[in-house]
Amino acid sequence: MSDFDVRYRKWEEDTEKxxxxxxxxxxxxxxxxxxxxxxxxxxxxxxxEEQRAYLDKLGFPGEYPYTRGIQxxxxxxxxWTMRQYAGYGSAEETNRRFRxxxxxxxxxxxxxxxLPTQIGYDSDHxxxxxxxxxxxxxxxxLKDMEQLFEGIPxxxxxxxxxxxxxASVLLAMYIAVGEKQGVPKEKLGGTIQNDILKxxxxxxxxxxxxxxxxxLITDIFAYCSEHVPNWNTISISxxxxxxxxxxxxxxxxxxxxxxxxYVQAAVDRGLDVDTFAPRLSFFFNAHNNFFEEIAKFxxxxxxxxxxxxxxxxxxxxxxxxxxxxxxxxxxTLTAQQPDNNIVRVxxxxxxxxxxxxxxxxxxxxxxxxxxxxxxxxRIALRTQQIIAYESGVADTVDPLGGSYYVEYLTDEIExxxxxxxxxxxxxxxxxxxxxxxxxxxxxxxxxxxxxxAVESGEEVVVGLNAFRVEDEPQPELLRVDPNLGKIxxxxxxxxxxGRSQRDVExxxxxxxxxxxxxxxLMPYILDAVRVYATLGEICDVLRxxxxxxxxxxx
Amino acid sequence: MEYGMEERxxxxxxxxxxxxxxxxxxxxxxxxxxxxxxxxxxxxxxxxPEQIVAAAIQEDVDCIGLSSLSGAHLELFPExxxxxxxxxxxxxxxxxxxxxxxxxxxxxxxxxxxxxxTPGTSIQETVEFIRKxxxxxxxxxxxxxxxVEPPEQIDHIGIAVSSIREALPFYTEQLGMRLIHEEEIxxxxxxxxxxxxxxSTVELLEPTSSDSPIAKxxxxxxxxxxxIAYRVRDVAARLERxxxxxxxxxxxxxRPGGHGKLIAFVHPKSTGGVLTEFCQRISE
Numbered sequence: 001m002s003d004f005d006v007r008y009r010k011w012e013e014d015t016e017k018x019x020x021x022x023x024x025x026x027x028x029x030x031x032x033x034x035x036x037x038x039x040x041x042x043x044x045x046x047x048x049e050e051q052r053a054y055l056d057k058l059g060f061p062g063e064y065p066y067t068r069g070i071q072x073x074x075x076x077x078x079x080w081t082m083r084q085y086a087g088y089g090s091a092e093e094t095n096r097r098f099r100x101x102x103x104x105x106x107x108x109x110x111x112x113x114x115l116p117t118q119i120g121y122d123s124d125h126x127x128x129x130x131x132x133x134x135x136x137x138x139x140x141x142l143k144d145m146e147q148l149f150e151g152i153p154x155x156x157x158x159x160x161x162x163x164x165x166x167a168s169v170l171l172a173m174y175i176a177v178g179e180k181q182g183v184p185k186e187k188l189g190g191t192i193q194n195d196i197l198k199x200x201x202x203x204x205x206x207x208x209x210x211x212x213x214x215x216l217i218t219d220i221f222a223y224c225s226e227h228v229p230n231w232n233t234i235s236i237s238x239x240x241x242x243x244x245x246x247x248x249x250x251x252x253x254x255x256x257x258x259x260x261x262y263v264q265a266a267v268d269r270g271l272d273v274d275t276f277a278p279r280l281s282f283f284f285n286a287h288n289n290f291f292e293e294i295a296k297f298x299x300x301x302x303x304x305x306x307x308x309x310x311x312x313x314x315x316x317x318x319x320x321x322x323x324x325x326x327x328x329x330x331x332t333l334t335a336q337q338p339d340n341n342i343v344r345v346x347x348x349x350x351x352x353x354x355x356x357x358x359x360x361x362x363x364x365x366x367x368x369x370x371x372x373x374x375x376x377x378r379i380a381l382r383t384q385q386i387i388a389y390e391s392g393v394a395d396t397v398d399p400l401g402g403s404y405y406v407e408y409l410t411d412e413i414e415x416x417x418x419x420x421x422x423x424x425x426x427x428x429x430x431x432x433x434x435x436x437x438x439x440x441x442x443x444x445x446x447x448x449x450x451x452x453a454v455e456s457g458e459e460v461v462v463g464l465n466a467f468r469v470e471d472e473p474q475p476e477l478l479r480v481d482p483n484l485g486k487i488x489x490x491x492x493x494x495x496x497x498g499r500s501q502r503d504v505e506x507x508x509x510x511x512x513x514x515x516x517x518x519x520x521l522m523p524y525i526l527d528a529v530r531v532y533a534t535l536g537e538i539c540d541v542l543r544x545x546x547x548x549x550x551x552x553x554x
Numbered sequence: 555m556e557y558g559m560e561e562r563x564x565x566x567x568x569x570x571x572x573x574x575x576x577x578x579x580x581x582x583x584x585x586x587x588x589x590x591x592x593x594x595x596x597x598x599x600x601x602x603p604e605q606i607v608a609a610a611i612q613e614d615v616d617c618i619g620l621s622s623l624s625g626a627h628l629e630l631f632p633e634x635x636x637x638x639x640x641x642x643x644x645x646x647x648x649x650x651x652x653x654x655x656x657x658x659x660x661x662x663x664x665x666x667x668x669x670x671x672t673p674g675t676s677i678q679e680t681v682e683f684i685r686k687x688x689x690x691x692x693x694x695x696x697x698x699x700x701x702v703e704p705p706e707q708i709d710h711i712g713i714a715v716s717s718i719r720e721a722l723p724f725y726t727e728q729l730g731m732r733l734i735h736e737e738e739i740x741x742x743x744x745x746x747x748x749x750x751x752x753x754s755t756v757e758l759l760e761p762t763s764s765d766s767p768i769a770k771x772x773x774x775x776x777x778x779x780x781x782i783a784y785r786v787r788d789v790a791a792r793l794e795r796x797x798x799x800x801x802x803x804x805x806x807x808x809r810p811g812g813h814g815k816l817i818a819f820v821h822p823k824s825t826g827g828v829l830t831e832f833c834q835r836i837s838e
Binding site: 115116118119121126127128129130131134135199203204205243244245331334335336368369370371444447448451454455461464474477480482551 | 572573574575576577578581582585586598599600602624625626628629630653655656657672673674676677678
């Protein structure tokens with residue numbers, strides 16, 4: 001028997017064993033014509049050289065280097081998690097949208113916070129003017145967080161939170177809500193984005209300078225590995241890098257460079273790589289160039305596996321696995337003929353699924369105009385459900401594996417991304433590259449090239465620079481209550497009057513001392529949150545010790 | 555003579571009001587306007603309307619382009635226009651862009667935003683709009699009138715100092731110049747010491763508050779020559795000639811400068827970096 005046959009048989013046997021614990025969705029899978037569909041298709045009977053290349057570059061799903069996916073059965077076992085990003089206005093309103101989405105069959109929550117929350121300002125801060133509740137829910141204290149998850153048992157959902165600079169504070173609030181519901185933190189599941197480097201590069205909701213920010217992140221890694229073992233402590237994001245205008249190759253390269261910086265920071269802090277690496281997760285974009293996007297996900301998986309095993313010497317296979325969430329590309333949507341966006345989203349979502357995503361957010365058609373209405377949000381979710389239940393693409397693992405074109409693109413993306421990663425290594429790593437403005441500059445140039453290509457008509461955007469219609473009807477849009485800022489200010493005044501000021505001051509003082517020293521800050525933040533110290537108060541303490549980041553490049 | 559005759563470029567401030575971090579559009583537009591031959595200043599993220607207006611005035615821009623994708627436009631864009639008016643800078647063209655629903659556009663226009671560009675607008679459209687609508691038409695810069703007499707003399711040289719007391723000995727003891735008098739000019743938030751040298755004077759200027767233009771000058775460039783004032787027969791005529799030639803004026807009309815002088819300033823941006831004053835004696 002050839003090496004290939006031996007390994008394939010071994011994979012089949014191991015997979016059979018795992019089925020007892022994780023059965024597939026159906027006993028057997030067939031096409032609409034009754035043709036049986038196997039779990040996996042491999043180059044059986046191919047030449048020796050081809051099989052060797054297969055083992056080297058693709059391997060089997062659930063095994064190193066994970067090109068074909070991180071699970072053995074992928075979506076034959078369980079579909080990806082359908083996780084729609086939602087949040088606007090007050091905690092009560094978002095709580096209603098959460099419950100609506102759960103009723104509609106969504107399987108995980110994903111919280112959007114407003115900009116003041118993301119930048120560590122309470123709703124009544126002068127800088128919050130005009131922004132309260134606009135792009136997400138306004139959360140200033142544990143009280144708001146309690147309202148946000150009212151009636152949603154935290155041991156029955158997983159929650160993703162798009163929060164970065166003040167991630168520790170929001171995680172602490174989530175833990176505290178769990179405590180009130182009687183759910184111990186060991187049982188909480190979810191994700192915080194917690195990826196500050198891409199904030200400097202592309203997204204803009206930074207607070208502190210890079211060094212203390214990296215400390216906050218490694219504090220979370222250390223705390224969660226001990227106390228919140230099922231929590232994804234970071235979601236290293238290429239999404240926003242791509243939205244800012246990068247190419248697919250840059251998206252992979254800059255994301256993995258940032259990831260390397262986080263791992264290195266934690267290792268330098270003395271953490272064993274295998275204690276925290278299994279909880280790292282990733283977040284990618286899905287744009288329109290269908291096969292390139294599929295190849296991108298496969299290339300990223302293979303690259304990361306090699307980086308973790310070879311560069312960081314990780315031993316636990318979980319440390320090698322690149323698990324990722326995908327969101328379809330907001331910047332590909334047009335304000336013109338917004339219903340066309342449903343089709344774009346479908347293509348992008350399909351690419352994510354064929355690329356092996358673990359969870360997916362499909363954008364709503366009206367996102368180039370405003371926050372999604374309930375109807376638009378429902379169509380977006382239905383798009384995923386149609387792909388899952390009707391298209392049959394989930395019935396076999398990595399259906400495009402072995403396609404000459406897709407494998408070629410996968411190799412090319414890996415090779416070109418690696419060139420960037422090596423260049424960033426030479427600069428001294430991602431933190432230095434960010435401070436030098438290198439990634440920012442590369443992205444800006446790519447964005448400008450795209451704009452020029454669209455304006456010249458070289459790149460066609462349907463409905464925008466071709467196939468236009470005159471006099472488009474205006475769709476219904478969602479409006480956030482313009483008085484929310486005022487209402488929130490009143491609520492906060494009430495909160496501050498009703499809590500023990502002495503407790504708050506005491507806990508904030510303890511946090512300040514800890515921040516000046518080297519203790520893990522998570523327990524101090526949790527203490528402050530429990531006595532209803534606000535997000536803004538906690539961040540102000542940290543600002544007073546850490547200072548604020550001011551970009552020197554644009 | 556061709557000196558200083560080149561057309562003044564249109565100056566645009568691209569600004570991100572509020573907390574929104576989406577700057578792809580702002581950066582692409584900034585680059586596009588630059589490529590179209592304009593001078594572009596980008597504020598960076600997280601600017602309050604107050605900061606934006608202060609930057610616009612300081613940079614003497616012709617146009618402000620506001621970008622917001624977070625839904626804060628109805629509150630923040632009109633505030634920029636209001637503050638510009640309050641500070642007498644309402645000749646600055648204000649335009650906006652971002653994720654802005656159609657139905658908000660009339661509201662913004664009502665508030666003084668000249669145009670709103672939503673996703674999908676080409677850079678070319680924006681460039682053309684700005685060219686057509688900025689107040690300071692480039693077509694004004696026709697050939698200037700014929701030859702002109704030189705100024706009568708240097709009236710005075712203004713020198714920015716952190717402290718008059720510390721700066722004075724160099725002029726009085728080392729150079730032996732005579733201190734004519736000292737005074738505080740309240741509206742300029744400055745204290746001035748006048749030293750005679752022949753028919754001219756040297757003015758030492760010390761800020762009396764951190765908001766003083768001299769304080770800003772010191773912060774930006776350190777102590778040194780602040781401006782040169784030329785004595786001319788007719789400030790208004792000089793000003794009109796400079797305006798027609800496309801120089802950036804700080805004062806659109808002559809104003810009283812104290813001590814029987816009529817004065818007006820020309821912006822250093824268009825004079826090769828020297829703040830230039832015309833100064834006319836109307837009584838002795």
